[in-house]
Every structure is written in C-alpha cells, then in structure tokens.
Amino acid sequence: MGAVTTRLRARKLSEPTISRLPIYQRIVESWIARGETRIDSRQIGELAGVTATTVRRDLAGLGTLGTRGAGYEPSLLASRIAEALGHDLHYGVVVVGLGNLGRALVNSSNFLIRGAQLSALYDIDPAVVGTEIAGHVVEDFRGAIAPATVGVLCVPSSAAQASADHLVAAGVRGILNFAPQVISVPLGTAVHYVDFSIELQILTYHLNNGTGPLGGVLHSLGIAGPSAPNMAKNAEAAWH
Amino acid sequence: MGAVTTRLRARKLSEPTISRLPIYQRIVESWIARGETRIDSRQIGELAGVTATTVRRDLAGLGTLGTRGAGYEPSLLASRIAEALGHDLHYGVVVVGLGNLGRALVNSSNFLIRGAQLSALYDIDPAVVGTEIAGHVVEDFRGAIAPATVGVLCVPSSAAQASADHLVAAGVRGILNFAPQVISVPLGTAVHYVDFSIELQILTYHLNNGTGPLGGVLHSLGIAGPSAPNMAKNAEAAWH
DNA sequence: GGATGTGAAGTAGTTCACAGCC
DNA sequence: GGCTGTGAACTACTTCACATCC
Numbered sequence: 001m002g003a004v005t006t007r008l009r010a011r012k013l014s015e016p017t018i019s020r021l022p023i024y025q026r027i028v029e030s031w032i033a034r035g036e037t038r039i040d041s042r043q044i045g046e047l048a049g050v051t052a053t054t055v056r057r058d059l060a061g062l063g064t065l066g067t068r069g070a071g072y073e074p075s076l077l078a079s080r081i082a083e084a085l086g087h088d089l090h091y092g093v094v095v096v097g098l099g100n101l102g103r104a105l106v107n108s109s110n111f112l113i114r115g116a117q118l119s120a121l122y123d124i125d126p127a128v129v130g131t132e133i134a135g136h137v138v139e140d141f142r143g144a145i146a147p148a149t150v151g152v153l154c155v156p157s158s159a160a161q162a163s164a165d166h167l168v169a170a171g172v173r174g175i176l177n178f179a180p181q182v183i184s185v186p187l188g189t190a191v192h193y194v195d196f197s198i199e200l201q202i203l204t205y206h207l208n209n210g211t212g213p214l215g216g217v218l219h220s221l222g223i224a225g226p227s228a229p230n231m232a233k234n235a236e237a238a239w240h
Numbered sequence: 241m242g243a244v245t246t247r248l249r250a251r252k253l254s255e256p257t258i259s260r261l262p263i264y265q266r267i268v269e270s271w272i273a274r275g276e277t278r279i280d281s282r283q284i285g286e287l288a289g290v291t292a293t294t295v296r297r298d299l300a301g302l303g304t305l306g307t308r309g310a311g312y313e314p315s316l317l318a319s320r321i322a323e324a325l326g327h328d329l330h331y332g333v334v335v336v337g338l339g340n341l342g343r344a345l346v347n348s349s350n351f352l353i354r355g356a357q358l359s360a361l362y363d364i365d366p367a368v369v370g371t372e373i374a375g376h377v378v379e380d381f382r383g384a385i386a387p388a389t390v391g392v393l394c395v396p397s398s399a400a401q402a403s404a405d406h407l408v409a410a411g412v413r414g415i416l417n418f419a420p421q422v423i424s425v426p427l428g429t430a431v432h433y434v435d436f437s438i439e440l441q442i443l444t445y446h447l448n449n450g451t452g453p454l455g456g457v458l459h460s461l462g463i464a465g466p467s468a469p470n471m472a473k474n475a476e477a478a479w480h
Numbered sequence: 481g482g483a484t485g486t487g488a489a490g491t492a493g494t495t496c497a498c499a500g501c502c
Numbered sequence: 503g504g505c506t507g508t509g510a511a512c513t514a515c516t517t518c519a520c521a522t523c524c
Contacts, residue, residue: 016493018445022438026420040505047422052505053495060507068506069502085441086448093440100344107340110397110420111436115444150443157350174447176440180266180350182287190450192443193479196351196434198262200333200416201325203390203432204355205258207414208326210430239433256515280483292483293517300485308484308523 013084017058019239022114023048024055025081032074040071049238085114092119094146094172096163097154098128098138101178105152106134120146145170157181164191206238253324257298259479263288264295265321272314280311289478325354332359334386334412336403337394338368338378341418345392346374360386385410397421404431446478 013021027047031039041052041059048055059065059072062080066072082088093116095102102121105111112118122141123129129140141163151167153160153175160179167175174190177183180198185191253261267287271279281292281299288295299305299312302320306312322328333356335342342361345351352358362381363369369380381403391407393400393415400419407415414430417423420438425431 012449013445014493018442019438022435022441023422027422042505049422051495054493056506057494057508064507066506067502068500069504071505085445089444089448091444091447100340100347104340104344105436108436111440113437114441116440149447150440152440174443176443182263182267182289188450190443190446191478192439192446194434194436194439195262195479196345196348197353198259198479199432199434200351200356200390200392201262201327201354202258203414203416203430204331205253205325206430206432207331207389208329209252210428238431239435239438254515282483291517294515296483296485297516304485306484309482310524311483 013058013061017061018085020048020050020054020058021081021085023239024058025078025085028072028074028078028081032078036074038071039074039077041066043071082114087114090115090117091150092117092146092148093150093152094118094120094122094148094167095152095154096122096141096167097156097159098123098133099154102152102154103133105154106136116150119148141166145172148172150174150176153177153179153183155179203238253298253301257301258325260288260290260294260298261321261325263479264298265318265325268312268314268318268321272318276314278311279314279317281306283311322354327354330355330357331390332357332386332388333390333392334358334360334362334388334407335392335394336362336381336407337396337399338363338373339394342392342394343373345394346376356390359388381406385412388412390414390416393417393419395419443478 024044027044028039041055045052045055056066059077062084065076065080093112095106095118098106098121102123106118106121118134118136121133121136121138122145123138124141129138131138145166147170149172151164151172151174153163153167155163157179158181160177160181161183164175164177164183164185168185168189173188174192175183175185177191177193178195180195182193183191264284267284268279281295285292285295296306299317302324305316305320333352335346335358338346338361342363346358346361358374358376361373361376361378362385363378364381369378371378385406387410389412391404391412391414393403393407395403397419398421400417400421401423404415404417404423404425408425408429413428414432415423415425417431417433418435420435422433423431
C-alpha cells in the first residue's frame, strides 16, 4: 500500500480532460448498472454538460476505443478511464481533523474510492482522539504518522501549515487541503485546494452577471443559451 | 434579502479570473489584518501560486487600481474585488441535508460569508427536523420552503434531483451541489458542482504522472519545476 | 528605480467540419 | 445511415516584454 509509482502511460492528458474523466466514468457506470450495452458521445456530453466533440476529444486521448457508427461500449470505456486515472494503483490516505467535515468525508461512500485506502485518522482534540470513526480509532496527530501517499487536511486555517509540514515530514506526497489557507510545501509535493466559500462565490458571480433571461451561466464546462447548439435544453452544469 | 439583480458592471471577467479573485481577496485581507499598507503583484502571486503577470491581468479587469512603482493599496484592492464579485449584494441561502457535511458547512465561519445569509435549514430525517443547528431550527423539507437565491444540496445522490426540483419550484436560482450526481434544472438556473472524490482523483493523477524528481505538478493554477521561472521555490498550489 | 498596465506573441483548449469506418 | 476520430480554425488564457507613470 502507498506505492504510487510514475507510469509511462498514454499521452499526457490536459487539465480539463482530467477533471472531466471522473464525470464520464460515473455516467458510464450508471449505464452499466442499468444494463446498457452502448453509449455515444452525445449522450455522455448531455449528461456531463459538455459538447459531444469535447467528449470525443477527451476519450481519444485514451486511445482508440469507440466504434464508428455505433458509439462506445460502456464496460470498455469504464476500464480505460479507470486505467488512465490510475485507479488500479492503490494508495494510502490519512485524514487530519475529524470535525464535521472530516467525519463527513470518511463516512461518505463516495469519497475514498478508486484506489484510495484509508490508512489512519488524526486529531489533537482529546475528546476525539481514541474514539472510533469509520472503523478506525482516531490517533493523536502529535504522535507517529502512518505511511501514506495522500493527506487530507480538515483542520482550521490556523493549523493548516503546521499540519502540512507534519504530513510532509512523514512522507506524504500529496495534500488535499480543505482549509481556506495557502500552504507551502517542498518541491515535489502536490497540493490541491478545495474551498467551499470560493465555489459559492463563483456561483453567485454567475447569478449576478448572467446575461438575459435564458442566457445564464456560460462556463468552460457546462453551457446554456442560444450559442450552445448541441446542449441539453435543461442542464446548465458547471464543474468548477 | 434574496434580491440578486443583474448589474451592468465592469467588463465581463474570465472564468479563471473569477476563481482567482477570492484567493487574492483573502491574501489581501490577511495583509490588511497585519497592518500592511502596500502589496505588489509579485507578492500576491507568490502567495496565490500564480505569476505576477497573471495577477496584474486579473486586477486590470477591475479597472485601474494600482500605482506604478508602488504596487497596490490593500484596502482599495479588497473593496474593488468585493464589488466585482458582488459581495455588497446580500442573498439568501438554504441548506438541504444536515448530515455531517451540511453541519460542517453551516457551522463553518468560512462558508457563508461575503453577502451570503443563511435563510433556513431543511432535512427529512425526523431525528434531525426540529433540532437547532447554527441558530436555526431545522425544518421539514417536504413543507414550505423559505424564499432564497441559492440552495446548497448536501443530500445523498439518490435524492439530489428531487431536491433540486423542489428548490427550483420554490424560486431558487442557483444550486451548489455536493452530491456526486448530475442534475437537470430549467434554463436560467445555475448549478455548480463540488465533488470531493473528483478532487482527490485529480490530485492522485498528478502524483502518478508527475514528471521527474522535482518536476511534479504542472497546473494552470500553480506551477513548479524548471519551466517556472517566477514562481516561489516552495509552493505548488493548485486550485481545482 | 520600481512596479503597473498592456500590446504582441505564444500556448492551450474548444469547436467546426468532414473523412473514415461500421 | 450513423457515429467516431481528427486536421484545421477558432477562441480563450497566459506569458513576454516594455512603455508608462509614480
């Protein structure tokens, strides 16, 4: 566990493509669950809130996997996306801070999936340390840290930098930071930020500045309005 | 409350700019709190994980507000960003689903800020309805819904579409959806998705495919490696 | 001197349009 | 006929480089 090695895989995928592939994957899996045996780029695009062309471009980056005239086979698509995103590689995750957010994450059946393995939980609150959450006993963060590849920070902003330092010293290579606080890490360590307040601000900006009655949100991912020929008439999706 | 009207404001800001302005704002506010009277684009960029040029371009979209040779005045910057993002306009927010995530959001001092006003809380669990959270008594979602501009969905995926329909029927114009589920809404309604699992997958993709020993994450927002001349030596920031 | 603001260049991503194959 | 895969065009965003002003 925890071995995430660099793989010489298909061509490098673009940032927008990487963020869309998990969405396609969920769509495709729901079709598999419904017993569908075919899906085409228009259908995926409609559900994901992007154009069919974008879907085809994204999928073309994974190699040739469709059939001209007949679309894609869902099971092949799902496995190829999983491979591209590295879901076959298992890696350890530690979660720091078990307030409501930390609890929500570890108890969710939708968070630690696709290769992620919960290694340990940490907090510094004596009322929390020692309790069991999601099958793990919460340990004191000031003690030894289990080896893991990714650390999830659910601590207050004021504790974010020190917590990150501690994780990096313990060998963590990637940090998912839910604290609204920029943190510094050594070169070679990746940080990805999730900031709820910013997401809400982005949404309201569009609400305030939406153009006209049906113009609405115009977004790199998810479009609605007269200038969007191929889109579903009713879905104004926007993924960040 | 709840009146979010379209304003004829400065030129339309680009999507990446919109997502960076809240970050700049937090940086600038922390400088104000520390009593600083000047800040320049290089300093903001270093803390935000972007180049100084990008910062200047973003800020130029808000009008001329710096002083050549001397940088920006933090208080002016903060108020202009607030204005551009519409923080002077107050709007109502309802939260649906008060599991751990919903509780984490409404109890956070960093979520409902910048014009957002919590209007009401809803759930359908009889054990939750009637309890008080963050100063509001949780109401039954199957009853009448308070007028609000934005709805925050913290419900299970299976309930997401029905909940969204209910919110839209009640007049909600924007939905922040934390359920990993695509939802359909009428034209004119905006949906913004936040999916924790996808954020984790993006992080691990970069971990798996990082190029070389110090190459690491290369991202539209936050760069590290040899090809990044101006960046801080130690911050590999990546906002989505 | 020093940092802003911005044309110009460069790069990345999306969309068009259609050839190719089933 | 239908849908994929992709060159070409287009659009969006970033970065360079420097004129401009304090």
